[in-house]
Amino acid sequence: MSDISRSINKVDNDEKITGKAVYIDDIKLENMLYAKTVRAEITSGTIIGRHYPEMPTDYHIVDYLDIPGNNYVKIIFEDMPVFVKDKVGYYGEPIALVVGPDKQVILDIISQIVFEYDAIAPIYDYVDSVIHYDYEKGVGEAVFEPANRVIEYTYETGYQEHVYIEPQGVIGDTDGDKISVYGSIQCPYYVKNALINTLGMDEKKVRVVQTTTGGAFGGKEEFPSLIACQVAVAVKKIGKPIKLIYNRVEDMAYTTKRHPSTIRMEAAIDEQNNILGFRAHVSLDGGANIGLSSVVLQRAMIAATGVYNINNLAISGDVYRTNTVPTGAFRGFGAPQMIFAVEMFIHHIAKELGIDPLILRNKYMAKQGDSTSTSGHFRDPIIMKDMIARAKELADYDHKIKLYGEHMPTKDMPGIGMSWFLHGCGFTGSGEQKHIKAVVRLHKDVGDIVTVLVAAVDMGQGIKTTMRKLVAHVLELPIEQVIMHNPDTDLVPDSGPTVASRTLMIVGALVSQAAEKLKENWLAGKEQIFEEKYKQPKYIQWDEESFQGNAYPGYSWGVNIVEVAVSPVTYEVTLKGTWSVYDVGKAIDERIIMGQADGGLLQGISYGMLEVMENKDGMVQQKTVTDYIIPTASDTVNMITELMDNPFELGPFGAKGAGELTLIGGAPAVALAIENAIGKSVTKIPVTPEYIMSLIEGE
Amino acid sequence: MVLSYRPVSYADALSILTKVPVTIIAGGTDLMVKKRSWSNLAPTFDGDVMFVGHLEEISYIKKLEKSNQKRIHIGATITLEELLYHKDTPEILRQALGVMASPAIRHTATLAGNIGNASPAGDSLPVLYILNAIVVLASSSGERQVPIEDFILGPGKTAINSDEMIKEIIIDDCNFGTVYYKKVGGRKADAISKVCFAGCGSKVDGQITDMRVAFGAVGPTVVRVRSLEEACVNAHRALQLSVSEKPSEDGLVEPSKVNFDQGDESSNSIAREQLDSETVKKFADYVRPIDDQRSNAIYRKQIALNLLKDFITKL
Amino acid sequence: MLSGANSAANSEIYNKIKSEISSKVSNEVSNEMNSELSSKANNTVKNSMSKVTFVLNGQAVESSENPTKRLLDILREDHGLVGAKEGCGEGECGGCAVLLDYKIVNSCLTPLGSVQDKQVITIEGLSLSTEGQTIKKAFEDYGSVQCGICTPGMMIATASLLHHNQKPTEAEIREGLSGNLCRCTGYNMIVKAIQYLADEKGELWC
Known part of the structure; x- marks a missing residue:
């Protein structure tokens, strides 16, 4: 049997390349109406008066009064209204939909709608904490008492907007009895559960179907539940199909983004320059609705020591509510913020102690068997030492870091930086067992065609190909005999959301198990169904209250080296090269992982140096792709990437999570490279030319 | 309902202009964004439009010499991409074109459109200013020529009359010793300028004879200060003369033969540095950028002056 | 009604909405006038596009x-x-x-x-032509497609680039793609596909 990593032609290449793939805005249903969102024009306050114009026939305004069930979107923290009733939490918050057949008439109606508001003073500072956690390891805070020295730094990270090239969109439809929602969605069952809650309908009367999704990166994890609920309420009221597609400005300004953060790090140092312990506080800006911010905070806090083993910890964190657009899931989910802080911090500690950062990092690098930040254990082999050596060799790192650190006067200021990082794969702690409870099915028909029935969504990461590959390999069938469709909740069980880098590692493992069972019991020419349910491995003991135990079943690891040149005239940063090594256990398709690696690293680097989104008076300032800068092909370089196998015993064919890992190291690597180039400490991202200038000119 | 006109010829276009007020669409790459509405609704032009992009008669770039003046004439409808690859396009303009927008936009956008749009961040504008561009406006009653600095009045505002269209742009045809163009955007391609700088100059026997600089995106319109350019050239000449008045070894002075570039390095270069710094300082008063969603005033100003300094040093 | 402390801000918004409504009304009026003028002018102006x-x-x-x-x-x-x-x-x-x-x-x-x-x-x-099929195969072999939303545009950009420059350098390839944003791939596998096309299949575009 051939090596599963060997790449194959992706199963959806043909339709995507020829333009035949159907995305939500490509769909037109008979008698379909259009919807546009009417939004709040204050940042905080109450609606005290509504003036709707006389509505022409066939046109409707849909608002909170039309909601049959509950007026909140079922996420984790249930504070997001489907339609604002009275309290406005952020500028642009949806108050209503105007629905009808002609778009110009809809715009005319919207221009006649008037709301009266009682505005109250908005909050933008981190003062209203809605979620608070803290945990300790070893002696916790007490380690700071005998400390010879305390080194303290505060790091800041900004927003990151997903800029999936396909904006958000859904279509709702009904046959009079059942409501269906089609859309660009990562989590069909999240949407279904939200619809059940908002429509007050039985689960058999609600159906969700994912359409080919043009990028998501977490931005379509929880947000689609909001627009799905809005459109479903409208469909229930009006009884016709309704399409709601966001234009790019709406999407940039009013959908969820990565949490901005402020992270204060303190290290207790003894007389021999040992790191005795860390104390850290993580502040996340949750925006107006908390949503799943608690889980983002958890993940960030758990990542407080990065790849290092630090014996004593006192970690705390808060999610603050502010009158700004709600923040939410984005690839990495709290880890990119924290890993940036940790990687910069260990370098800044080294600088203050006059030690070579590499020596300090190697000293505290975690080894197999070491305890994690939450007093669990790194059960599995860690091959970082080999990965680091290989990355350094590829990049000629040792030679360059010394040379560039000497700051010879050159036409441009070169610099090189290296980040080490990890990502806990799967849901934090007992999320899989307590909340998700994944179920998968394999269906074989009388023609011996096997269909994979899971709720997992292919959003570009290639799972339609890799999932089918897994099954084909186990069953020793050609891949053409294995099928997987875009999930339809009428047809697939709830195998959980497409998030947390869990799809191949957790869902794929269950699918492989089902395939093994099917193989053992194969009956040619007969219809067969096999189901598998998630069982939490015994070693995952996790106490949610105290943050103690094994937070994740396994970890993926990575090394990024980034080389830059900084212009001494304009302070612009040019990427000169990147070299990366990743341990994702085993690649189910090598070319797919390499593609994920390129894309993730560029998103991470871009998060670190290019993407600026500011909030002024509660309004996003960069709300077009002209103003919010993401890289073009001219902004990047050829990336050198290698994978090192380190099979994970619970992953299918040894695979671990890969979807988020490759984004996490980019920002610290590029920030460290710029630091090396300019000889000044970087404490915030994005490291824009404006910020570089302020560091060099000492403002 | 908005009417669209498609003239069959350049003369026809001028004739249409006398009869109805129209918005002129060449490439449309600025207008179609400005006027955009919801998908599948027509853009919100509030009057009739006239398409001119297809008019071959005014799509050209040609070198002409008139009364010993060498000039380049660029027709209104030649696209940026055609200009980029044309042998007669001056190097500094080529550099600007190369970093404008994207291939897709350059395939239909025009210089005339860039001028008509009059954006403070227009990438080609600083180059046109230093090439002493003249905008030729045509109507059915004739043509008039307006220097570009008088044509662009402010952001989005020009001196065009409602019965006129831009026919061509005339620029200097010079062989500059040094050309320098730098656009600083948010990224390497397809970006709006934060700061933009164009400089060109020439030397004869080490003496600066011509120096022109212009800044974009640091004010409501392009900043070019001819008086300071002249003063800079004169100051360089004065410095050179004072240097050359140092007696040579045999006690003789030969001012006209002194080559600044080969002079006594240390004292010359210190004096030169000082002069350059003073020049930069004088320009600083004219560079008054703002804060906006793309960058801030402090950065824009500093970089504008850094670029000026870099250019002068290279001159 | 409007509370005292915020009435200034609120009436600003209210007035803005009111003036938008009234300007729409006056736009309608001026549009009517314009179309009257245009139709008058139409009698003497030819070439208004109907098709x-x-x-x-x-x-x-x-x-x-x-x-x-x-x-x-x-x-x-x-x-x-x-x-x-x-x-x-x-x-x-x-x-x-x-x-x-x-x-x-x-x-x-x-x-x-x-x-x-x-x-x-x-x-x-494009995808029906030989050139399109050739680009498609290269995109498949080099892993140039992830979510696919940028892919039709990238195919178009590739065809346009190679049509005008059969031997692009890496920088020219990146430049040729600079107006096509991709958030998934990081561009490199698209660039490599085009490098392959330039090296091995250039004659298709001559």
Whole structure:
């Protein structure tokens, strides 16, 4: 049997390349109406008066009064209204939909709608904490008492907007009895559960179907539940199909983004320059609705020591509510913020102690068997030492870091930086067992065609190909005999959301198990169904209250080296090269992982140096792709990437999570490279030319 | 309902202009964004439009010499991409074109459109200013020529009359010793300028004879200060003369033969540095950028002056 | 009603809405006047466009739509050619790219009237040609496709680039793609596919 990593032609290449793939805005249903969102024009306050114009026939305004069930979107923290009733939490918050057949008439109606508001003073500072956690390891805070020295730094990270090239969109439809929602969605069952809650309908009367999704990166994890609920309420009221597609400005300004953060790090140092312990506080800006911010905070806090083993910890964190657009899931989910802080911090500690950062990092690098930040254990082999050596060799790192650190006067200021990082794969702690409870099915028909029935969504990461590959390999069938469709909740069980880098590692493992069972019991020419349910491995003991135990079943690891040149005239940063090594256990398709690696690293680097989104008076300032800068092909370089196998015993064919890992190291690597180039400490991202200038000119 | 006109010829276009007020669409790459509405609704032009992009008669770039003046004439409808690859396009303009927008936009956008749009961040504008561009406006009653600095009045505002269209742009045809163009955007391609700088100059026997600089995106319109350019050239000449008045070894002075570039390095270069710094300082008063969603005033100003300094040093 | 402390801000918003309504009304009036003028002028002005004819994927077509309408909308709504996507509506992402006389343009910025007598090729047309099939194979072999939303635009950009430059350098390839945004791939596997096409299949574009 051939090596599963060997790449194959992706199963959806043909339709995507020829333009035949159907995305939500490509769909037109008979008698379909259009919807546009009417939004709040204050940042905080109450609606005290509504003036709707006389509505022409066939046109409707849909608002909170039309909601049959509950007026909140079922996420984790249930504070997001489907339609604002009275309290406005952020500028642009949806108050209503105007629905009808002609778009110009809809715009005319919207221009006649008037709301009266009682505005109250908005909050933008981190003062209203809605979620608070803290945990300790070893002696916790007490380690700071005998400390010879305390080194303290505060790091800041900004927003990151997903800029999936396909904006958000859904279509709702009904046959009079059942409501269906089609859309660009990562989590069909999240949407279904939200619809059940908002429509007050039985689960058999609600159906969700994912359409080919043009990028998501977490931005379509929880947000689609909001627009799905809005459109479903409208469909229930009006009884016709309704399409709601966001234009790019709406999407940039009013959908969820990565949490901005402020992270204060303190290290207790003894007389021999040992790191005795860390104390850290993580502040996340949750925006107006908390949503799943608690889980983002958890993940960030758990990542407080990065790849290092630090014996004593006192970690705390808060999610603050502010009158700004709600923040939410984005690839990495709290880890990119924290890993940036940790990687910069260990370098800044080294600088203050006059030690070579590499020596300090190697000293505290975690080894197999070491305890994690939450007093669990790194059960599995860690091959970082080999990965680091290989990355350094590829990049000629040792030679360059010394040379560039000497700051010879050159036409441009070169610099090189290296980040080490990890990502806990799967849901934090007992999320899989307590909340998700994944179920998968394999269906074989009388023609011996096997269909994979899971709720997992292919959003570009290639799972339609890799999932089918897994099954084909186990069953020793050609891949053409294995099928997987875009999930339809009428047809697939709830195998959980497409998030947390869990799809191949957790869902794929269950699918492989089902395939093994099917193989053992194969009956040619007969219809067969096999189901598998998630069982939490015994070693995952996790106490949610105290943050103690094994937070994740396994970890993926990575090394990024980034080389830059900084212009001494304009302070612009040019990427000169990147070299990366990743341990994702085993690649189910090598070319797919390499593609994920390129894309993730560029998103991470871009998060670190290019993407600026500011909030002024509660309004996003960069709300077009002209103003919010993401890289073009001219902004990047050829990336050198290698994978090192380190099979994970619970992953299918040894695979671990890969979807988020490759984004996490980019920002610290590029920030460290710029630091090396300019000889000044970087404490915030994005490291824009404006910020570089302020560091060099000492403002 | 908005009417669209498609003239069959350049003369026809001028004739249409006398009869109805129209918005002129060449490439449309600025207008179609400005006027955009919801998908599948027509853009919100509030009057009739006239398409001119297809008019071959005014799509050209040609070198002409008139009364010993060498000039380049660029027709209104030649696209940026055609200009980029044309042998007669001056190097500094080529550099600007190369970093404008994207291939897709350059395939239909025009210089005339860039001028008509009059954006403070227009990438080609600083180059046109230093090439002493003249905008030729045509109507059915004739043509008039307006220097570009008088044509662009402010952001989005020009001196065009409602019965006129831009026919061509005339620029200097010079062989500059040094050309320098730098656009600083948010990224390497397809970006709006934060700061933009164009400089060109020439030397004869080490003496600066011509120096022109212009800044974009640091004010409501392009900043070019001819008086300071002249003063800079004169100051360089004065410095050179004072240097050359140092007696040579045999006690003789030969001012006209002194080559600044080969002079006594240390004292010359210190004096030169000082002069350059003073020049930069004088320009600083004219560079008054703002804060906006793309960058801030402090950065824009500093970089504008850094670029000026870099250019002068290279001159 | 409006509470005292905030009435200034609120009446600002209220007045803004009111003035928008009234300007819409006055726009309507001036539009009426304009169209009266135009129709008067029409009697003496010829050449107001009523139909636009062009060649679409090799076939002659005619449209009576408003000539200022975006080509993107004509393609998607009137011809069912949904391969061109609206990713931004401002000519930045390249998701709407088509070939106009074999040069890449953003159809979201191209008014219908501009394509009179021209050749428009969309991804649907390109993918049927030998060039399109060749680019497709390269994209498949090099892993250039992830979520696929930018892919039709990237195909168009590749065809346009190679048509004008059969031996592009890496920098020229990146430049040729600079108007097409991709958030998934990091671009490199697309660049490599094009390098392969330039090295091995260049004769197709001569």
